[in-house]
Amino acid sequence: MRKVAVIGAGITGIQAALDLSRHGIEVHLIEKEPYIGGHVAQLGRIFPTGDWSACILASKINEVLRAPGITLHTMTEVTGLEGEPGNFTLHLRKHPRFVDADKCTGCCACSDVCPVELYNEFDAGLGVRKAIYKPYNEAVPIAAIRDSDHCINCNLCFDACPNDAVLRNDEDGITDLSIQEICSVVVSTGYRMYDPRNEPRYRYLAMPDVITSLEFERMISPDGPTGGEIRRLSNGKIPKSIVFVQCVGSRNIAVGRNFCSAVCCMYTIKNAGLVKEKYGDSINVTILKAETRAYGKDYQEYNHRIKQTYEIKVLRCTPGSIEYGEGNRMRIVAEKVKKGFPETPIVVLEPELVVLAAGMAPSKDVESISRIMGLDRSSVDGFFCPNEQVLDPTGTPRPGIYIAGTAIAPKDINDCVNQAEAVSMKVFVDAYSD
Numbered sequence: 001m002r003k004v005a006v007i008g009a010g011i012t013g014i015q016a017a018l019d020l021s022r023h024g025i026e027v028h029l030i031e032k033e034p035y036i037g038g039h040v041a042q043l044g045r046i047f048p049t050g051d052w053s054a055c056i057l058a059s060k061i062n063e064v065l066r067a068p069g070i071t072l073h074t075m076t077e078v079t080g081l082e083g084e085p086g087n088f089t090l091h092l093r094k095h096p097r098f099v100d101a102d103k104c105t106g107c108c109a110c111s112d113v114c115p116v117e118l119y120n121e122f123d124a125g126l127g128v129r130k131a132i133y134k135p136y137n138e139a140v141p142i143a144a145i146r147d148s149d150h151c152i153n154c155n156l157c158f159d160a161c162p163n164d165a166v167l168r169n170d171e172d173g174i175t176d177l178s179i180q181e182i183c184s185v186v187v188s189t190g191y192r193m194y195d196p197r198n199e200p201r202y203r204y205l206a207m208p209d210v211i212t213s214l215e216f217e218r219m220i221s222p223d224g225p226t227g228g229e230i231r232r233l234s235n236g237k238i239p240k241s242i243v244f245v246q247c248v249g250s251r252n253i254a255v256g257r258n259f260c261s262a263v264c265c266m267y268t269i270k271n272a273g274l275v276k277e278k279y280g281d282s283i284n285v286t287i288l289k290a291e292t293r294a295y296g297k298d299y300q301e302y303n304h305r306i307k308q309t310y311e312i313k314v315l316r317c318t319p320g321s322i323e324y325g326e327g328n329r330m331r332i333v334a335e336k337v338k339k340g341f342p343e344t345p346i347v348v349l350e351p352e353l354v355v356l357a358a359g360m361a362p363s364k365d366v367e368s369i370s371r372i373m374g375l376d377r378s379s380v381d382g383f384f385c386p387n388e389q390v391l392d393p394t395g396t397p398r399p400g401i402y403i404a405g406t407a408i409a410p411k412d413i414n415d416c417v418n419q420a421e422a423v424s425m426k427v428f429v430d431a432y433s434d
Contacts, residue, residue: 002431003181005030005090007078007369008188010038011413012405014060015420016186016427021069023428028179029064030073030092032365035139036061038190042122042214044221044228046413047270048302053413054138054223061140074141077365079176081185081372085400085430088182096172098146099132103165106134106142110157110166118150120225124215126233127225132157132166136223184400184427187384188420189369191360191406194249194257201321202248202356208233209330210322210354213267220274230275230283232353239283239352242275243332244268245319246289250359259381261359262410265292266299268357269306276310286349287314288334296412317347322354330354360410374398383409394423402426 002025006013009031017027035041043053064070073092080091114130122135129135132146146157148169157166193214196204204210209232211219222228232239246268250261272285292314294300307314317334325331332349362382370377375396376385384403387395394402404423405416 002026002183003028003179004184004186004427004431005088005179005182006186006188008038008190008363008405008407009033009036009072009074010188010190010405010416011040011057011060012188012190012407012416012420013038013186014057014064015417016188016404016424017070018060018063018067019421019424020427021067023424025069025428025431027067027070028073028090028182029070030076030078032075032077034075034097034145035135035141036064036072036074037140039214040413041136041139042124042221043217044224045270045274047266048296048299050270058138065140072141075145078369078372083182086183088185088400090179090182090185092177092179094175094177096148096167096174097143098148098167098169098172099144100165100167101141101143103163104143104161105163105165106139106144107162108134108144109160109162110144110146113156113160115154115156116150116152118147123218123225124212126215126218138223183431184402185373186423186427187369187373187375187401187403187407188405189363189365189407191383191410192363194261194358194361196248196356196358198255199248199252202245202354203322204356207322207324207330207354209239209352210356212356212358213264213271214358216271216355217267220271220278228278230279230353238279241284241286241349241351242272242353242355243349243351244272244285244287244355244357245332246287246357248356248358249361250357251290257359257361257381260293260410262293262295263412264357264359265289265294266296266303266412268355269303269312271355272312273306273310276312285310285312286351287312288317288319288332288349289314290316290318290337296414315347325350360406363407366407373401375401375403381409383407394419394426400430 005028017029075095082089110132111130116131117128119125120127120129131151218224317336319334334347386393404419
């Protein structure tokens with residue numbers, strides 16, 4: 001059976017692995033995180049359908065688990081690549097889980113007794129987790145992870161586990177392994193969110209009620225840290241007004257990011273609609289943006305429908321710094337953009353919660369993967385460069401190595417899935433061409 005390695009088990013990698021396995025190809029799906037699903041697992045409802053991301057993702061993950069031709073490697077990073085197309089050897093390093101995945105049932109009895117609390121990365125830092133934990137209830141694999149760096153060795157988890165699945169430090173460790181005779185490699189390493197601290201005027205982390213779009217996604221999700229309720233981080237109360245600020249880390253030459261992140265306008269209007277749907281007129285919603293960019297099919301119609309249905313206020317303006325004003329209230333001064341007016345009017349807003357529409361940035365592993373795989377990166381945005389943007393958008397200058405999804409550029413879920421299907425067909429052709 002022909003073998004293919006897919007690096008990155010987000011929605012792109014999962015779709016590519018599924019398509020390849022259906023064609024009788026053995027797939028090694030490699031993910032550095034303890035669970036698969038990527039950023040899509042962190043979302044609630046998605047645009048433009050309003051479907052729950054968990055439902056869409058769960059069905060695909062279940063297929064991955066049932067597929068006989070897919071071998072899943074979590075907590076695993078790529079350390080090297082040798083060989084030539086049709087006969088690559090991929091070198092991997094598997095990090096310890098300190099939990100026996102074959103014995104663990106995901107009952108979380110270990111987490112219940114653990115006294116250590118840390119910020120939960122899955123909840124974008126809004127929630128807490130234990131030193132032994134599952135990132136979220138539906139995480140796959142279902143086995144817990146023991147964070148040995150923060151474990152205080154109280155031994156409570158060892159006694160609490162009914163299956164003796166928790167391992168001690170000398171019972172697990174880093175493992176190096178190699179996969180030989182790989183015909184092709186698909187790189188779908190995804191993205192990370194832009195850090196708004198690079199733009200001090202937004203006062204992210206300096207003001208508790210300035211949050212990112214991903215933090216808002218976790219907050220409004222029913223399985224999130226607040227149970228789906230919108231709360232101010234400063235006092236835990238429901239805000240009476242929310243301002244969504246667009247293009248944070250996108251289309252900004254001053255911070256070296258003069259490209260559009262493609263999804264921000266749409267996920268912001270989706271979230272604004274969800275706020276009005278849940279809270280009605282009790283929360284005033286305003287969106288600050290230069291313009292709307294709706295890239296997908298029917299996205300512009302979706303944008304207009306949400307705005308008209310809920311009468312969401314959208315101001316075309318350039319926001320200034322976020323400061324504290326009278327009564328210690330947040331204050332945003334913005335210049336409205338209106339063509340044909342001799343003077344640009346100034347708008348002053350005093351929101352109780354500010355949501356920054358952070359753009360997409362290349363994943364943390366982009367430099368190491370680029371070096372190992374011999375891939376080029378764009379001088380404009382830092383993402384991987386395709387061989388030819390129009391005629392070969394998933395190919396690379398190195399034969400047998402392909403790229404897909406947000407590893408190439410910012411794009412939405414539909415585009416990621418479509419590109420995964422496209423790259424799967426190219427890999428299939430390679431696998432059976434000889």
